[in-house]
Amino acid sequence: MQKKTASILLCMPFLFLCGCAVSASSQVQATTSKDLETEYTLSGESFQMISSFDPTSYGSGNQKGFYSVFLNDDGSSNIMYTDYATQTQVYLCAKPNCEHDSDACTSWIAPFAGTIVPAATEKDLFLIYSSREERPKIERLELNGENPTTVFSLPDGAKIQNAVAASDTTLIVQIEQYENDGQNIKSNCYLAAISWETGKISVVFSLNDELEQLKNKKFQASSMLFYGATSDALIVETIVQFDYEVDMNDVDKSFENLNKALEHTVYKIPLDGSEPSPILSYSNGQCVGRAFPDGFFYVEESKNHTISMKKILTSTEEHQLLIENLSEALFTENAEQLNVEDIVFRNYVDGHLLFNVLTDQYISNNGNIELVFSGFAIDVETGVLKQINLTNYYNATTVPVDIIAKCGDDLLVFADITQSSGENKNSRLIERKIALITTEDYLDSKPNYRMIDTLRNFA
Secondary structure (H helix, E strand, O other): OOOOOOOHHHHHHHHHHHOOOOOOOOOEEEOOHHHOOOEOOOOOOOOEEEEOOOOOOOOEEOOOEEEEEEEOOOOOEEEEEEEOOOOEEEEOOOOOOOOOOOOOOOOEEOOOOOEEEEEEOOOOEEEEEEOOOOOOEEEEEOOOOOOOEEEEEOOOOOEEEEEEEEOOOEEEEEEEEEEEOOOOEEEEEEEEEEEOOOOOEEEEEEHHHHHHHHOOOOEEEEEEEEEEEOOOEEEEEEEEEEOOOOOOOOHHHHHHHHHHHEEEEEEEEEOOOOOOEEEEEEEOOOEEEEEEOOEEEEEEEOOOOOEEEEEEEOOOOEEEEEEOOHHHHHOOOOHHHOOHHHEEEEEEEOOEEEEEEEEEEEEOOOOOEEEEEEEEEEEOOOOOEEEEOOEEEEOOEEEEOOEEEEEOOEEEEEEEEEEEEOOOOOOEEEEEEEEEEEHHHHHOOOOOOEEOEOOOOEO
């Protein structure tokens, strides 16, 4: 198993893809929460994630069905609804003989130069419009697509990230906002609470408020990522690239200096209204983590280069050890080559933490670089680890079958992913087909899929 360590080409784009990047030496002037309307105090509300922070969003579901937005050739879009009871996918439209191509159709969305992400609760459907070219906004619709109303909009130049948490009255989203006063560009990245009844926006957590604490330190860039919600807290991570020394005669030393100077801090924002506090700090390459309702899970590389898996209880900030040596638990050979960057947290179902691990990388006979990701599930109460042997193969990569929604005892998954040549011989078209499978069968690697009758497959 041959792997490459993280390089500057992998580290630096992360700062700009995860959130807003603020350069300390540029002409960008940062705003703080004081420049916004008001600060928001959480008061015991219960929040659930209705859209993931993943850059690619395939949709959002509630207990009855799954909502997806499909782009059309003319730039318009349609909302498709997958009904779990009938195992069918339909246009979100009840109009007979509808062509689904105009605003007379409840599934149709006018052309928009950006992304449109659905986020569903048991009572409402929200559409998150995000763009650098058009005005971002959030629309609220009834679950059948009727009566759309704009809950909230932002000035041009702002952007709303995919992650959305919802309570009975409030949405939590991450916003990147830029303002040009003619001389300087003011920017801020912050977690916002939006009342969908009044449209009022308030600040929950501000990146630049945290950066104000670093006035005596020189840094080059910063970003923020809204991970999600546990049962008692919201979780965000800030990433700051401090100045570091470049050794022109030693590339490896330069990478080491960069990673040590790239500081990650994970904060919990308690739902009881108390102040945010850091629960984990680390340099780049030392940890990888993700928030789920049961807590914040992460893997950590120790000084002797073993990798452990841990869980933070956000109520007490206690760090619990789940697996002391992950390499030994997963492999019988080449275990020492495992890096934290090879581990990807994917989901959390019925007390099981699901994660993928890059277990092989090689050059095939046709010259392709082949990657093999293996899926694993750990019972967080018993510590029992099992491998998930349900897989798909595309783009020279083997991946575990991905879960896109949970509904009762069932999971909605990409049961089959096929790849075919497009009109251009150099292009490859990906088609993802969805199915339901029981959580028990998924964890036992039994491919007892109930395929969804679809009108449009995911790309």
